[in-house]
Amino acid sequence: MTKLSVNINKIALLRNSRGRNYPDVSAFAERCLSLGADGITLHPRPDQRHARYDDVVALHAVTAAFGRELNVEGFPTSDFMEVVQRVRPAQCTLVPDSPDQLTSDHGWDLIRDADLLRPVIAALKDNGVRVSLFVDVGNQQLALAKQLGADRIELYTEPYAQAFGTPGLKNVLDQFHEAALRANAAGLGVNAGHDLNLDNLPDFLTIPGILEVSIGHALIVECLESGIETVLGRYCASAAGR
Numbered sequence: 531m532t533k534l535s536v537n538i539n540k541i542a543l544l545r546n547s548r549g550r551n552y553p554d555v556s557a558f559a560e561r562c563l564s565l566g567a568d569g570i571t572l573h574p575r576p577d578q579r580h581a582r583y584d585d586v587v588a589l590h591a592v593t594a595a596f597g598r599e600l601n602v603e604g605f606p607t608s609d610f611m612e613v614v615q616r617v618r619p620a621q622c623t624l625v626p627d628s629p630d631q632l633t634s635d636h637g638w639d640l641i642r643d644a645d646l647l648r649p650v651i652a653a654l655k656d657n658g659v660r661v662s663l664f665v666d667v668g669n670q671q672l673a674l675a676k677q678l679g680a681d682r683i684e685l686y687t688e689p690y691a692q693a694f695g696t697p698g699l700k701n702v703l704d705q706f707h708e709a710a711l712r713a714n715a716a717g718l719g720v721n722a723g724h725d726l727n728l729d730n731l732p733d734f735l736t737i738p739g740i741l742e743v744s745i746g747h748a749l750i751v752e753c754l755e756s757g758i759e760t761v762l763g764r765y766c767a768s769a770a771g772r
């Protein structure tokens with residue numbers, strides 16, 4: 531069965547827009563875990579515009595209390611590595627984002643980036659952290675990820691999300707299936723994420739053996755869309771004095 535890790539960057543983004551602890555990121559994570567999520571994902575970026583490094587500490591405590599996993603994603607800057615090695619989450623997903631990147635949009639070049647990744651992966655593994663590398667579906671060097679010491683890869687699913695609902699879907703899904711098989715053949719577990727949502731997830735999970743999906747942006751939007759009837763109804767009633 532595939533595990534669902536809820537990415538709560540967007541909750542942190544909302545919180546940061548007001549400068550106080552509302553919404554409460556830890557309480558939201560607790561709610562997700564109470565409702566059945568298998569884990570929590572957080573992707574602190576260098577400007578900490580949504581997830582902050584101290585959220586990693588707080589969410590580690592929350593996930594540990596539930597016996598679930600925290601997955602910390604990001605580029606291995608010194609600040610990022612300091613907090614990950616201190617907190618020791620269950621999993622760290624390394625992503626080749628530049629500091630000012632809007633959102634993740636590509637995976638590692640495992641040949642070009644090998645010298646950067648090798649010591650980082652070794653340091654994480656020394657701290658008992660499972661390591662996953664964010665990769666593009668067309669990556670033909672997945673065996674290198676294993677040689678560098680990684681345990682898993684995370685397939686960047688934006689191309690799948692873009693193809694969903696188009697005639698090209700089957701071809702793209704086949705490419706993801708082949709990438710998962712290449713990873714498994716290299717001895718790597720397979721995670722996936724980016725722009726997965728309620729509509730496109732079932733077809734994606736016809737690919738066997740996906741260990742974990744991390745989902746954030748669409749999940750939060752879907753919560754808003756599903757929640758508006760209840761909430762607005764209550765506001766309207768309240769405003770009408772009912």
Ligand SMILES: CC(=O)[C@@H](O)[C@H](O)COP(=O)(O)O
Binds near residue numbers: 537603633634723
């Ligand atoms: C690696 C990945 O695909 C996600 O972590 C995604 O980048 C979410 O990050 P943002 O919430 O910062 O867009």
Ligand SMILES: NCC(=O)COP(=O)(O)O
Binds near residue numbers: 603
């Ligand atoms: N690793 C992907 C992730 O955590 C969530 O991505 P998205 O659902 O916010 O696009």
